[in-house]
Each structure stands twice: as C-alpha cells, then as structure tokens.
Amino acid sequence: MIRALALMLALLLAVPAAAHEQKVTITTVAHNPRTGLVEVVHRIPLHDAEHALKTQGDTSPDIVNDIASRRAFARYVAERFAIVRDGKPIALTLLGTEIESGRLLVLQEGPSPGRGAEISVLSKVLTDVWARQENRVNLGTGTSVDTLIFVAGDRAKTAVLP
Amino acid sequence: MRLIAILLAFFVALPAHAQGIQQTKGDYEDKFRQLDEVLPDPNVYRNASGAPGFRYWQQQADYRITADLDENNRRLTAKATITYKNNSPDTLPWIWMQLDQNIFKKDSMAELTNTFGGPGRRGPAVSAGGGGAPARLSMEELRRQQAMEDNSYGYDITRVSLTNGRELSHTIVGTLMRIDLATPLRPGQSVSFNIDWAFNIVEENVIVARSGYEHFPDDPREGGNDIFLFAQWFPRLVAYSDYEGWHNKEFLGRGEFTLEFGDYDVTMRVPNDHIVSSTGVLTNPSAVLTPTQRQRLAQARNADAPVFIVTPEEAEANESSNPTGVKTWRYTAKNVRDFAWATSRKFAWDAQGHKQPGAANETVMAMSFYPKEGGELWQKYSTAAVVHTMKVYSRFSFDYPYPTAQSVNGPVGGMEYPMITFNGPRTNLNEDGSRTYSESEKVFLVGVVIHEIGHIYFPMTVNSDERQWTWMDEGINSFLDSVAGYEWDPDMPWTRSLPRDLIPYMTSTNQVPIMTHSDSVLNLGPNAYGKPSAAYHMLRDTIIGRERFDFALREYARRWKFKRPTPADFFRTIEEASGTDLDWFWRGWFYTTDHVDISLDTIHRLRLDTENPDIDLTRRRDELAGEPEKVGVRLNREQGLPIWVLENPGVTDFYDENDQFTVTPRDVKSYESFLEGLEDWERKVFDRAIDEDKNYYVLNFSNKGGLVMPIILGLTFADGTSERMMIPAEIWRRNSRNVSKLLVFPKDKELASVEVDPDWETADADISNNHYPRKIIDSRVEAFKRPAPTSRTGRDLMAEVLVPDLEDAEADTDDEAATEGSE
Numbered sequence A: 001m002i003r004a005l006a007l008m009l010a011l012l013l014a015v016p017a018a019a020h021e022q023k024v025t026i027t028t029v030a031h032n033p034r035t036g037l038v039e040v041v042h043r044i045p046l047h048d049a050e051h052a053l054k055t056q057g058d059t060s061p062d063i064v065n066d067i068a069s070r071r072a073f074a075r076y077v078a079e080r081f082a083i084v085r086d087g088k089p090i091a092l093t094l095l096g097t098e099i100e101s102g103r104l105l106v107l108q109e110g111p112s113p114g115r116g117a118e119i120s121v122l123s124k125v126l127t128d129v130w131a132r133q134e135n136r137v138n139l140g141t142g143t144s145v146d147t148l149i150f151v152a153g154d155r156a157k158t159a160v161l162p
Numbered sequence B: 001m002r003l004i005a006i007l008l009a010f011f012v013a014l015p016a017h018a019q020g021i022q023q024t025k026g027d028y029e030d031k032f033r034q035l036d037e038v039l040p041d042p043n044v045y046r047n048a049s050g051a052p053g054f055r056y057w058q059q060q061a062d063y064r065i066t067a068d069l070d071e072n073n074r075r076l077t078a079k080a081t082i083t084y085k086n087n088s089p090d091t092l093p094w095i096w097m098q099l100d101q102n103i104f105k106k107d108s109m110a111e112l113t114n115t116f117g118g119p120g121r122r123g124p125a126v127s128a129g130g131g132g133a134p135a136r137l138s139m140e141e142l143r144r145q146q147a148m149e150d151n152s153y154g155y156d157i158t159r160v161s162l163t164n165g166r167e168l169s170h171t172i173v174g175t176l177m178r179i180d181l182a183t184p185l186r187p188g189q190s191v192s193f194n195i196d197w198a199f200n201i202v203e204e205n206v207i208v209a210r211s212g213y214e215h216f217p218d219d220p221r222e223g224g225n226d227i228f229l230f231a232q233w234f235p236r237l238v239a240y241s242d243y244e245g246w247h248n249k250e251f252l253g254r255g256e257f258t259l260e261f262g263d264y265d266v267t268m269r270v271p272n273d274h275i276v277s278s279t280g281v282l283t284n285p286s287a288v289l290t291p292t293q294r295q296r297l298a299q300a301r302n303a304d305a306p307v308f309i310v311t312p313e314e315a316e317a318n319e320s321s322n323p324t325g326v327k328t329w330r331y332t333a334k335n336v337r338d339f340a341w342a343t344s345r346k347f348a349w350d351a352q353g354h355k356q357p358g359a360a361n362e363t364v365m366a367m368s369f370y371p372k373e374g375g376e377l378w379q380k381y382s383t384a385a386v387v388h389t390m391k392v393y394s395r396f397s398f399d400y401p402y403p404t405a406q407s408v409n410g411p412v413g414g415m416e417y418p419m420i421t422f423n424g425p426r427t428n429l430n431e432d433g434s435r436t437y438s439e440s441e442k443v444f445l446v447g448v449v450i451h452e453i454g455h456i457y458f459p460m461t462v463n464s465d466e467r468q469w470t471w472m473d474e475g476i477n478s479f480l481d482s483v484a485g486y487e488w489d490p491d492m493p494w495t496r497s498l499p500r501d502l503i504p505y506m507t508s509t510n511q512v513p514i515m516t517h518s519d520s521v522l523n524l525g526p527n528a529y530g531k532p533s534a535a536y537h538m539l540r541d542t543i544i545g546r547e548r549f550d551f552a553l554r555e556y557a558r559r560w561k562f563k564r565p566t567p568a569d570f571f572r573t574i575e576e577a578s579g580t581d582l583d584w585f586w587r588g589w590f591y592t593t594d595h596v597d598i599s600l601d602t603i604h605r606l607r608l609d610t611e612n613p614d615i616d617l618t619r620r621r622d623e624l625a626g627e628p629e630k631v632g633v634r635l636n637r638e639q640g641l642p643i644w645v646l647e648n649p650g651v652t653d654f655y656d657e658n659d660q661f662t663v664t665p666r667d668v669k670s671y672e673s674f675l676e677g678l679e680d681w682e683r684k685v686f687d688r689a690i691d692e693d694k695n696y697y698v699l700n701f702s703n704k705g706g707l708v709m710p711i712i713l714g715l716t717f718a719d720g721t722s723e724r725m726m727i728p729a730e731i732w733r734r735n736s737r738n739v740s741k742l743l744v745f746p747k748d749k750e751l752a753s754v755e756v757d758p759d760w761e762t763a764d765a766d767i768s769n770n771h772y773p774r775k776i777i778d779s780r781v782e783a784f785k786r787p788a789p790t791s792r793t794g795r796d797l798m799a800e801v802l803v804p805d806l807e808d809a810e811a812d813t814d815d816e817a818a819t820e821g822s823e
Helices: A048-055 A067-079 B001-019 B102-106 B139-150 B291-301 B312-318 B377-396 B439-454 B468-488 B498-505 B524-543 B546-560 B567-576 B583-591 B614-628 B631-639 B665-677 B680-692 B780-785 B806-822
Strands: A008-010 A024-031 A039-045 A081-085 A093-100 A103-111 A118-123 A134-139 A146-148 A157-160 B060-070 B075-085 B092-098 B136-138 B154-162 B168-173 B176-184 B190-200 B212-216 B225-230 B261-272 B275-278 B309-310 B324-334 B341-344 B348-355 B364-371 B404-409 B414-419 B419-424 B598-606 B695-703 B711-717 B722-727 B738-745 B751-756 B794-798
Touching: A024 A118, A024 B498, A024 B780, A039 A048, A039 A067, A039 A081, A039 B780, A048 A067, A048 A103, A048 B439, A067 A081, A067 A093, A067 A103, A067 B794, A093 B780, A103 B780, A118 A134, A118 A146, A134 B498, A146 A157, A146 B414, A157 B139, B060 B583, B136 B139, B154 B168, B154 B176, B190 B567, B261 B275, B275 B364, B291 B309, B291 B348, B291 B364, B309 B312, B312 B348, B324 B695, B341 B419, B348 B377, B364 B377, B377 B404, B377 B439, B377 B546, B404 B439, B414 B439, B419 B439, B439 B468, B468 B665, B498 B524, B524 B546, B524 B583, B567 B583, B598 B751, B614 B665, B695 B751, B711 B738
Parallel strands: A008 B136, A024 A134, B060 B261, B364 B404, B404 B419
Antiparallel strands: A024 A039, A039 A103, A081 A118, A093 A103, A093 B794, A118 A157, A134 A146, B060 B075, B075 B190, B092 B176, B154 B190, B168 B176, B212 B225, B225 B341, B261 B324, B275 B341, B309 B348, B348 B364, B414 B419, B598 B695, B695 B738, B711 B722, B711 B751
C-alpha cells in the first residue's frame, strides 16, 4: 500500500500536438539454426519513430532521409529491448535499419541460447512516450509463434525460445 | 451436493446448445459452412441479397442551431430546434439523445473505467508498476488530472422543451439523455423541440479528445491564439434502427458514432477576425468575407490549382489581430449525418473547384485551412490530396455527394465529418526560423488527408455503425486509401495494409476476430484497419478479380448510399454482386483469428503403365537399376569378400540368364487379353494416353495456418518456361487440413520446381514450406546482411561486424540515403 503512494514522475517532454500515432510495434525474436544466433527484428511505424524523437529533443527528425535521426532512434530501440538468459542479458549487436512499407525495421542479433531455452524478454520501446503503446513480441517465426505483449510499466516476461 | 451436481450438469450442457450445429465425432471442421446460422435473418427491411428491403426505413433529424463562441473563456453556448421524423413502423414514447461532451465529466463511464496503465487507454502515459517497480505518472497525466479538477466539462443542458415552450421531462444517463415526449410519436409523425446547452471546451492536447482547442502561446498576439475544432458539440439524436431499436451504447471514446441523416442550418457567432470552416455551404459570404475573398473564391471554382482565399501572409498578420466584435457565419447542409466546424484567426485558406460533370454537385470546392505551422507542407499537398481522393474514390463508389470537401489543420491527428476533416501533420520550426518537414511527415499528410476525406464516402454517406463495427468503414477506407496512395506515388513509403504487411499480426496470439465490438477490440489498427483492408486487396486482386470486385463494391456503395448497412448487408452484397460464394472467406477472415500458411509438402511424379510387358518391364528394370546399391553389398565389395556365384561361374541355370523383368509368354498373353477386354471407347482412350505419354504429378498440400485460401502455384519446367495456376479455395471443402492435386503436362513439359504464392498475395506466414524442391529461405536478418540485398530500401548498416570501416560506411550510407530521398 505504501508503494502505491510512492508515485514517481516520468520525466517526459510534452508530446507533439500532431498525434495520430499507431502506437503498436511488432518484434520478432527467433533462433536461426543455420547461424546459431538469435535474431531480433523490430517493426516500428516511421511516423511514430519521428514523433518519439521529438520527445527526445530532436526538433526536426527525419527517419527516412536523415541517417543521424534514424540511428538515434535505432539506438533508442536497442536500449529499451532486452533478452535475458540465466540472469544475464544476451549481448545483442545492433545491425542496422531498413525501411519497409512505412515501417522502420531495426535489426539485432546475438548469441542464441538455443531452441527450448527459457528466456526473459522486456520491450519498453515507446512505452515511455505513449500510454497506449503496445509492443508485441513474437517468439519464433513462421506459423507457430508465441506472443508476449508489453505495455507501460510491464516487467520482463519469461518464455521458451521456440 | 445434489444442487451442485445439477448446476454443474446444467452449465456443462449449456455451450452445446449455444453453439448450434456441431461435429460431435472426429475432428472434421467445415470451413465452408454457410453463414446463414450466424447472420441475422433477412426481412422486409434488409433482404437476403444484402440490399435495403422493400420496407427499408430510417429516421430523419433536422437541426437549426445557433452557437456563440466565448473565445476568452473557451466556452460554447448554443440552442437548437430539432425536428425528428419517425419513419419507423413503431410508436416512440421517448427520444434518446447523445451527449458526447459528457465523456469529459469526472464521473463519466469512460473516466471511471479507464484502467491504470492498461491497454487501449486514450490519454497520457502512466504505468502501473508492480513487482517492486513504482507506479509512474507522466507530466501529461498530471496536467490532465489538474485540468479535469480545475474545469467543469460536459454539457450544461439548460432547457428541453417543445417549440411551444412546454418543458419536456428528460433524464441524463452518462453520455445519453432520454426525452419523454408529451404524446407518443406515431409512425410518420414529426416532433420539434428545443434544447439549450453550453459547455467548456476541452484543450485537446491536454484532455485527449476528438475535438477541442489548441493554444499557441508564442503567437504575437497578447495571450496567444487558439484553433477551435468543434465536433460532438451538440446533442445528437441516438440512432433508432430496424435491427437494434435505440442504439443506447455509452460513448467510451474509441467506438465512434452511430448517427441519423438530416438537414442542418447552423449559425456561428465568433470573433470577427476569425475564419470559419464548416460542414455545409456558407450562405452569407457577403456578410463575413471581404470582396477580395469572395472574388478569390469565385476564381478558385474554376482553377486548376489551389487559389488562396486567405493567403499565408494575411493569416500570419491576423495572428496579432484583436477582434472588434462578432461575426455571424451561417452554414447549411443537406442530408448529412453529422456537423462539425473549426474557427481561428490563424487560418490561411485555399480552394480549388473539383469538376464532376453530370453529378448532383458538378463543382465541389476542395479547400484547406491551416496555420503557419502547416506551412508549405499544407500549401503543396492538402487540397491536392483532397482532389485526388475524390477522383479515385468516386470510381469505386459514386460521385462525391456534397458541395464541399475540406481539410483543416488543428490538434486532432485525423478525424472525419461530413464535408470537413481534421488533420494533424505539420512542419517543424528550425532554429533559424525556417520551417521544414520530413518525408514521412509528408507521406503522413497526404495519407491522412486521403484517408479522412475518404471517410466522407464511408461512413459519412454509406452510413455504417461505427460504435459497433469500426472495421466496416475503416476497412474499406484503408483499402481504398492504399489504392489512392499507389495512384499518387507507388514509391512512397506508405504504411499500407497489404496482405504481406499483416503476417506478424495475424500469426501473433492474443488477438480478436475482426467481428468484435469497437470498444472491445485489442489492437484496433491492425484489427479494424489493416486486416480487413488486406482481405479486400485479396478479394480484388486474387480471389474475385478486379472487374467483378469493383462492380460489387460499387454496388454496395450504391445500395447503401445515405442508408445504414450492417455487416450482413456488406457480406451478402459482395457475394451476390460478384457472383462468388464467399461464406468461407468471411467466416475465416472476419469470424476467426486463424492465419494463412499453406505448405507444399511433397510432389509425386506418376507415369501411365502401357500394360505392354516389353515396355513396362523394361521400365521397371531401369527403375531398379537406378536405385542406389545396397550399402552392405558395397561394403562387402570394398572389403574384398568373395561372392559365391562369381567364384562358381560354371554353375548356372535359367534364372541366371533371365531376371525378374524378362517378358514371359504368360505376360504377353495377359497383355493381349487386356487389350481384347477393352471396349472400343476404352481402347481409344488408352491408345491415345499411351501415345501422348504425359507427365503426371500429384502435389500434396497441408494447411498449417487454419485459413482456407486459394492455392496459387508458380510452376517452372525443365525447358525453362513457367506457368501460373490458381486453384480456388474450394479445394479445401471436404478436408481443410490436407489436400492433393493432380497436375498433368505434355510429355515435353517436365516440372522442375513449384512455388506456392510466388507473389506473396495471400499473407502466407511461412514461405519456407512454399517451395518444392525445398529452398533455404533467408531469415529477415540474413537478407539484411546480404551484400547486395534485393528490393530493400533505405538500408543502413550500423554494426561494426558488417561495416569494417565505420567512418567510410557512414559516408556511404549518407550518400545512399540522400539519393533515395531525391528519387
């Protein structure tokens, strides 16, 4: 009960007026048996990414044409996503970004704990910006995936890497 | 105990009754079961073909409103005379009104049920904490809480009376109000009554709403300026329909609106330095516009490009103005389901006449209103996008049905009303005072204007029930805005809803079917916009074909223009106008959360036996010879072990000289007897088949995703040629899990490889099982890392493992990005 009173203020700047963000990201986490790596692909609406950068103080973000903007956002995504195995975070290399159908793809990879490994996942991408932000993390690819859903305030969730 | 046992039995038995017809043996699932048992029964109001029935009716609500804006106190005071005509066959003892502004009352259902940190919440950031983490409130949430505390929002209803002055008893229930009539309203009768009201206008950015004011504190005028957007600003009739009676469903913020058509005559009294944009046609231009503005407006009617009525320079000069009085603007609108308007001294205004020869409105005034913050982005693209939308959408539906189509920039990201839309994208102010915009902001502006203007067709004219079914208008509109987008510029990075875009959502768990109430949907964007849009792309380009799909969509639009369709009306119309049974498609895509994954498991090659032993036994001998040597025999040979028959060459018999495939007289006799036993027609067929010696292949498919879909095959032959084949979805009708298909090709056409869904038309989730022979399919990361990726745009390698010399690479990628931006 005491904790309920211990409110902390999130240090957020005002969200820009021109809203209408989609506020949904989908991330795929999959073990690649050919490389032995775990691969992570985040899909973020371009427009959401730019508006998020505005909240970080970038007055004129341009994700499509300004590499500095895009890299800043990619680093932000990488910082707010984690996979933990046996209490230790898996070191994910930030491979880069790509534009796909109005979405920014942010790609990462790291050593895979292997299929069947129990992992903890936490996606805080944009949950510090919008209350309605929802991050879906699909574990596995193809037809059978398990989905973890993260909203603001969620802690890491445990699942088995398919 | 007895009671418990009885109760248990009752509850266990209940689902079986509730679910109707069930397969109770085995696991057969009929994905083609007709929808009759799910859809409402057709009747005299809505017929079985999906058209309005011969006794279709809908109510009519006409409004005469006068509204006064108190700019300084941000309060609107208004009064209306509403005339309600009961076209239903029912006698109505009361009337329900929608009081949407009441959603902002502190004790509204929306406020009370807003979950802390839960999904789907409209508003600023909060997080619930838990597990040792403290709860968090954002500055915006605190600001909202303080605004709610300091202000009294929601309607103040000060009078409800008949036009003769007699008070009418009324009861307010959240965002609804019941007005008890003095005498019940009989079929065909009308009643006129007055409502007076006022409300404090919410600050849109603070409260988070679909309308309100936006404050610009840095404007040169002392105290700054506001843009006011008015929507859900007057008590609106609750819809009364043949399928639900009064639609009294509380406004919770997400499920939009269910409305009646009517004629409007609205007078707005605003500061005399404001410009008003509104649903309808301005009826008193000489009272509110200067001669120059009127002359510019006349010029714009026949212009090929937007003409300024108020130039950006004039608008910027207005920002320092102070009103010297009030101007009265009067707008009228015929046959609209809603009425919205906007007012500010900040607005620049441009207009261009869009011509529709032969239409009821031969010239439609496409217009945009925006502050300096919209700038060049709006000057170049807003009105142009309005005109483009009408050109494209009218091809798929009907002529644009109203005299004006407007795009207004304000605090709302994107929202639609009859003849007027609110759109949010803006320029960025740079340190040197210039204004620029990013490519994605441009894409967003063009995209959102197309989308919101498109809504004037669906649902402003084809009046589907948004409160219940978001997908009905958003699905068609997302589909059509992508069609219009590709006709604007196919290379722009639109956030489009093609089948391939929906795969990660459709395979994910924790989703709900499209047929879910608007207020209960999880993930509204992919559920109500993306998935139905992908479904229509598939129906148009893959399943029905463009000509028949476009015909059916136009027929749906034509049938339900200015009427109220339900999902069943849509499903039935598309089926019957296209001549295609789509019950399986609606059932799978709209009523389930299955996804698409069709696997090509195996291919067997077959060859017709000739029955001629000379031929067939030789083939068998060749087949045996083609088999790999037995491993044990090979190892024996390698080991040098002796073989008896080789070491005893003198000991032989008949069997050493004739193998099992040697033709015997008995074989020959059997062949002759076979030929003699054939009927004449059988002999003819047999001889021809033997002569042609075609290639027969049996392809075995499995359905791993659950959705039954057509099987699209890309066939490549050994001679280098290729063919495309589409097997309709009905192949799955008796077995939705596994099917086989025989393909027959001429002797010289040997199949080399097969690919399922080669153009990614069906949202197939796993392409690794689409190829035969199997192929190793790059993962998305592997494709990204390939030295020369194909069809990849804007790739930026960041990792040092991929970019040995980071500085050089940064220079390269900068160049790459710059080139892409200018193409």
